[in-house]
Structure formats: C-alpha cells, structure tokens
Amino acid sequence: MLKIRSQTKMIDGKLIKLVPATLADKENVYIWCFHSETTKSHSGPPYFPETPIESREEFFKDNHGYSDYFFDGTQPKKGRGFIILFNDVQVGFVSYTSFHLKPGWSELDIWINSEGKCNKGFGSDALITLSNYLNKKMNIDKMIMRPSVKNDRAINAYVKAGFEKSDLLPQEYMLDEYLDLFGEGDYGTGGDQLLVKRF
Numbered sequence: 638m639l640k641i642r643s644q645t646k647m648i649d650g651k652l653i654k655l656v657p658a659t660l661a662d663k664e665n666v667y668i669w670c671f672h673s674e675t676t677k678s679h680s681g682p683p684y685f686p687e688t689p690i691e692s693r694e695e696f697f698k699d700n701h702g703y704s705d706y707f708f709d710g711t712q713p714k715k716g717r718g719f720i721i722l723f724n725d726v727q728v729g730f731v732s733y734t735s736f737h738l739k740p741g742w743s744e745l746d747i748w749i750n751s752e753g754k755c756n757k758g759f760g761s762d763a764l765i766t767l768s769n770y771l772n773k774k775m776n777i778d779k780m781i782m783r784p785s786v787k788n789d790r791a792i793n794a795y796v797k798a799g800f801e802k803s804d805l806l807p808q809e810y811m812l813d814e815y816l817d818l819f820g821e822g823d824y825g826t827g828g829d830q831l832l833v834k835r836f
Contacts, residue, residue, distance in 0.1 A: 650766035764798035
C-alpha cells in the first residue's frame with residue numbers, strides 16, 4: 638500500500654483526510670482513473686465504449702484537462718485536486734473545477750484507486766468534506782456532479798453525500814463560452830445524470 642509523505646493543510650473528514658495533491662502525484666492520479674480496477678465503472682469497454690480511455694496527454698491537457706494548477710495550488714479559483722487518505726493510506730482522488738461555471742458553482746469529480754476500497758464510505762465522506770470546505774472557504778454554494786446514468790454505485794454515493802438528481806440545463810450553471818466544449822458532459826446528451834448540492 639502507498640503511504641503518503643507528511644504534508645500540511647490537510648482537511649479532516651469523519652473517516653478520511655484530504656491532502657492537497659502535488660505534481661509528484663500526477664502519475665498515480667492518472668493511473669487510478671484510467672488504468673485501475675475501478676476504471677471499468679466509468680470509462681472504456683465493455684460498459685462505457687462511448688467514453689474511451691484517455692491518454693496522459695489528453696488527461697493533463699491545459700485547456701480542459703487536469704492542468705498543473707490542480708496539483709500545485711496556483712489557481713484555486715479555477716480548480717484543485719486532493720489525495721484521499723484513510724489511516725495515512727492513499728485511497729483515491731477528489732477535485733473541484735470552477736473555471737467553466739457561473740459564479741458560486743463548482744463541479745466535483747472523484748475516483749477510488751481500487752475495488753477493495755470501494756463501498757466503505759470513503760468517497761461520500763470525501764465529497765462531504767470537500768463540499769463543506771468549498772462552501773466555507775470559497776463561498777461556493779452550488780455544486781454539481783455528472784456521472785453516467787449507468788453508474789448506479791457512483792450515483793448512490795453522491796446522493797449519500799447530499800447531492801440530488803436534477804433536470805437543470807447546462808446553460809443554467811455553465812458559462813456560455815464553455816457550452817460547446819462541456820455541455821454534453823463525458824457521456825453525451827442524455828448519457829449523464831446531473832446531481833446538484835446546494836447550501
């Protein structure tokens with residue numbers, strides 16, 4: 638199991654802790670997302686052929702991927718990533734992104750790095766912890782997540798974290814200049830389930 642090095646500025650949840658990701662974490666974060674046991678839950682065949690496995694270049698692309706500021710904290714108003722820790726062991730990654738959304742909104746994303754760490758409450762606690770932090774420290778009072786409609790496990794976890802299914806249209810929370818790029822989400826029109834959390 639991977640042990641995390643000592644860092645400051647951790648955010649404490651009930652079960653987990655969130656530690657700001659660093660540039661040294663980029664490779665692990667990519668592998669956890671697209672080359673781990675849990676990848677089959679959101680990307681690639683056989684269940685998600687419409688959402689291919691991204692290359693490293695696509696994943697870290699500056700204009701709409703996980704740019705360096707998710708790992709170095711230089712642009713917190715645009716987005717930031719965190720390693721999820723349980724008993725000092727890395728169990729996953731959670732992030733928020735706001736650059737493409739209207740003021741007061743943020744989009745959260747999360748993945749756990751192995752099947753053995755799923756269904757233990759780590760993901761829900763990480764989302765609650767990050768949501769509370771964003772609300773208190775960054776005045777964000779509306780958050781969205783857009784999993785596949787086929788990903789029941791993710792949807793159930795997000796509901797446990799206080800998100801509710803919604804029929805809002807992208808133009809209601811997204812900046813106009815990003816509608817063409819992000820409006821359809823990762824799974825195409827009608828392929829995702831919008832969930833919203835409000836404070």
